[in-house]
Amino acid sequence: MTAELDPAHEERTAHDEPLFSGLPGDINVSFEFFPPKTDKMANTLRESVATLAPLAPRFMSVTYGAGGSTRERTHEQVVRINNETGIPAAAHLTCVDATREEVDAVARHYWESGIRHIVALRGDPPEGEHSFSPHPQGYANAAELVAGLKAIAPFEISVGAYPEVHPDAASEADDLDNLKRKLDAGASRAITQFFFDPECFFRFRDKAANTGIDAEIIPGIMPVMSFAAVQRMSGLCGTAIPDWMEGLFAGLDERPAARQLVSATVAAELCRRLYAGDVRDFHFYTLNRAELSYAICHMLGVRPRGGQ
Template sequence: MSLKDIAQRDRPIRVSFEFFPPKTAEMEEQLWTSIKRLAPLSPSFVSVTYGAGGSTRDRTHATVKRLVQETGLKTAAHLTCVAAPKSEVNEVIREYWHAGVRDIVALRGDMPVAGTPYAHHPEGYASTPELITGIRSIADFEVSVSCYPERHPESPSLEHDLDLLKQKVEAGATRAIAQFCFSNETLARFRDRADRWGINVPILPGLMPTTNFKGIARMAGRCGASVPTWLAGLYEGLDNDPESRRIVASAVMAEQVSDLYAKGFDQFHFYTLNQADLTYATCRILGLTPKENP
């Protein structure tokens, strides 16, 4: 599908943005500069990540609270259940509700020590479906969950992943956000299989900027996402050429969203990495215009 076709689209497009809580004053400034640039695009929601083992709990809560109070954006707080008793997780849930948060991205989470096999806290939530049930018993949150078009790295099969996703939906999840994936055919097949599995919630492709290609390749290896040979080839010889990498990354993402739209997707979730330019440009390619001058 050409960019001209996208501009003349006949289906509405919705986008959402993911941010992570900043560690330093400089990162804080970069985050809020990005939020101010992207907010006028009227995202369906924005989300804020939660570190392994709840390691960014306070920073996540502070970022979420400020987003709710200062921007008016629909804000989804990430929440994990790993390495914490139910009482502690429930306290966080109530804190979010009292802060005005009405959306949670419910995740199992990673162990505090990378590479450690998953084991739930003896007094904690044993699984994401159980966490969702707990969230919904405390307050009427909208709950998003993750899904893995190429299989979760710890899962025995894609069928197991689909069964788990269905359990999440049956527990009360209303949307699924996909792990980033560079194969649109894989994303489309996963969506279609999920539909046949009786999973009747929107599946949002997760879009990852590839400007820092080597970093993304390392991340992909950890989370079970494949990096196609053709994509790696585009970045050969560009280690010391950041401007060319930005141009290549823009072209890659523009092509991906136009093809996904042609395959029937009309909701997109951007992993912004707290940087606005590439996400903003891609949203403009999708035909989204700011409600005010950013």
């Protein structure tokens, strides 16, 4: 049965100030990219970085393929961002399919190249494998990786967190304990997997605090580039997709311009609700496209710095 509408409530809502009006832009943002495979993709990434850099992000990060499959391309893009934009660049680094010596060598190379921030992750299983198995001479998990990086140099380190519990975790408590081990090993902050329900993040933040975690936890925001792709990614990482989202995006994967407008609105509203819950830091999974993240930041009051 459809709930009866309250005309007076609807009228008040319609006449209230817009959801994004008057925001002072008092937030920090960061952006994540992946290393391009082709010259065309490299140009797209370069244009996206140039578009987002004037928003003065805290950092821009570049992902790292399983087993170091994108090692050189990741390094190239991280160093280029760091040197050409003046924005601190963060390199992702994982434990997958590598010895400690190999991982340590990559980390030293980053430090020698002027990179001071690492996003330290256990990493996903290599393609074709269904579960993570540590290399016999490698780091067994992200907590060990963090400790190893700190032994090499005083890196700033970010780690991952799962508001809806990591798929490999034995329990919610086990997942939170693992996050605490990573932070206790020397990580500065956690960046969450993407999610679509603000209450999910608030519950996770409260549970983390109750576990004794006092480091900052930054929500990861995934604007919908393709709903089919988001469904695939959500299935892999255990992210719940609200029923209303499927109906909202139905038919839009064939209409990219319309989908982009809807996607920006949905992600901006999620951020606005997080903002209302005292969140002031956001990490955007850009998928190497700037427009959606730029639009969301604009609605949150973030403007280019220095008149750019």
